[in-house]
Amino acid sequence: MPELIAFTDGACSGNPGPGGWGVLMQAREGAAVVKQRELQGGEAMTTNNRMELMAAISALEALSRASEITIVTDSAYVKNGVTEWIHAWKRKGWRTAGGPPVKNVELWQRLDAAQAQHKVVWKWIKGHAGHVENERADELARAGMAPFKP
16 A cells, blocks of 8 residues: 655745645655646735645645655644644634634634545654655645736
8 A cells, every 4th residue: 555645835925815735645666656636826915824735735634545654844833733832722712822713723623524534644844954755745835826926
């Protein structure tokens, strides 16, 4: 059974401003990529964090059946949010430790529902550090943003 990995990234021109998200999905057997799929999208007025979330959501929602997948993100916001903070947010009715509502709550709820369908391992990598697959996800995010830039 191939290993499934999704490299995700978000981009924004201005924050808020036009934004895009990108996903490079790979099925690997050992070091060999046996299948690859690229996804992208964007919005006219958004934030970088929203686009990072949309990339992860889109990767999970693209799966047609329950899967084991590793999501690789350069967003500490997404990785920490989904592996650590989300549990307390849910207990507190989607409020932060300080009391205000969680920002981007509808996307966090969508991500939570999407990941519940799968067995997900979340990994963080440093962005813009020459990681080939992360750089491709960034290119896809920028391409997703392009139709919305003035």
